[in-house]
Amino acid sequence: GENVEQHPSTLSVQEGDSAVIKCTYSDSASNYFPWYKQELGKRPQLIIDIRSNVGEKKDQRIAVTLNKTAKHFSLHITETQPEDSAVYFCAATYPGQNFVFGPGTRLSVLP
Amino acid sequence: DTEVTQTPKHLVMGMTNKKSLKCEQHMGHRAMYWYKQKAKKPPELMFVYSYEKLSINESVPSRFSPECPNSSLLNLHLHALQPEDSALYLCASSQDTTGGNYGYTFGSGTRLTVV
Numbered sequence: 001g002e003n004v005e006q007h008p009s010t011l012s013v014q015e016g017d018s019a020v021i022k023c024t025y026s027d028s029a030s031n032y033f034p035w036y037k038q039e040l041g042k043r044p045q046l047i048i049d050i051r052s053n054v055g056e057k058k059d060q061r062i063a064v065t066l067n068k069t070a071k072h073f074s075l076h077i078t079e080t081q082p083e084d085s086a087v088y089f090c091a092a093t094y095p096g097q098n099f100v101f102g103p104g105t106r107l108s109v110l111p
Numbered sequence: 112d113t114e115v116t117q118t119p120k121h122l123v124m125g126m127t128n129k130k131s132l133k134c135e136q137h138m139g140h141r142a143m144y145w146y147k148q149k150a151k152k153p154p155e156l157m158f159v160y161s162y163e164k165l166s167i168n169e170s171v172p173s174r175f176s177p178e179c180p181n182s183s184l185l186n187l188h189l190h191a192l193q194p195e196d197s198a199l200y201l202c203a204s205s206q207d208t209t210g211g212n213y214g215y216t217f218g219s220g221t222r223l224t225v226v
Contacts, residue, residue, distance in 0.1 A: 034214045043201065044154065046214040089153050095207075098144075098167065099215065101153035 002027040004092050006102030013080050014110050021105045023090035024072040030092040033073045034099070035064060039086045047088075048075070080109045113138060117202050117218035125226055126192060132221045134185040134202030143185045144215065145177060146201040154201055154217075160185060192225045199223075 003026040013019045023033075031052035036044035050057045050064045050073065057064050061080075066073040073092075077084055090102040115136045124130050134143065142161050146154035159167035160179040168177075174196075176188040185202055199222050203215040 032213075036217075043217040043219045044215075045217070049214055087151075098156055098159060104151070104153055106151075 002030060002092055002097060002100040004090060004100050004102040006090055006105055008105060009103065010106045012108045012110060015080060015082060017080055019077045019080050019107055021075045021088055022072060023102050025092040026071065028071065029094045031094050033066060034091050035075050036089045037086045038089065044089060082109050082111055085109045115202055115204055115216050115218035117221055119221055120219065121222050123224045123226060124189065124192065129190045131189065132187040132200055134218055135183055136204045137183055138204065138216065140204035140206050141182060142205045142207060143179065144203040145187050146203060148199040148201055194225050197224045
């Protein structure tokens with residue numbers, strides 16, 4: 001079955017700097033890769049996703065890149081702000097397979 | 112309506128109590144899920160309903176009993192829980208029946224404490 005690893009487990013950056021979180025997956029059949037942000041005490045919220053037929057996707061300060069050959073995908077946040085502080089979960093899946101989440105990255109943006 | 116609504120938001124129950132968690136969505140999604148989330152961990156899948164039929168039960172103890180009365184509602188009945196069952200219980204829905212090609216929409220969760 002699918003296995004998703006995520007690094008780093010914690011990340012601290014200065015406000016305005018960039019943050020990068022990387023996930024690797026094991027099943028080459030996976031073709032959909034969402035990223036969820038979960039603020040303390042709140043629900044996970046989908047912030048961006050990418051499908052296997054696309055190498056990069058961007059939405060304002062957030063971008064995701066996918067390397068199918070290496071089986072890894074990354075979340076990039078530019079010009080970080082204090083409200084970006086949260087736990088970020090990546091996931092991988094394919095039709096017929098429910099989401100397999102990574103263990104999460106706790107991002108702290110320091111003022 | 113683009114939300115998944117869960118009630119109650121908080122629940123404290125004794126080990127001999129019976130309680131139910133409720134989840135509702137009006138997005139026309141045909142797949143609904145129950146997840147359990149412990150602190151500092153990712154959500155852990157418990158049950159999947161596809162077109163109101165239970166399609167996946169991830170070896171969850173029988174003290175958790177799911178029910179899907181219709182395509183918009185999902186319940187989780189709780190009985191004789193243990194303190195280790197204390198967690199955030201999240202409901203989610205997705206357009207695709209397997210959740211494989213579309214993102215989930217999560218509810219705000221029920222924070223359950225078993226005493």
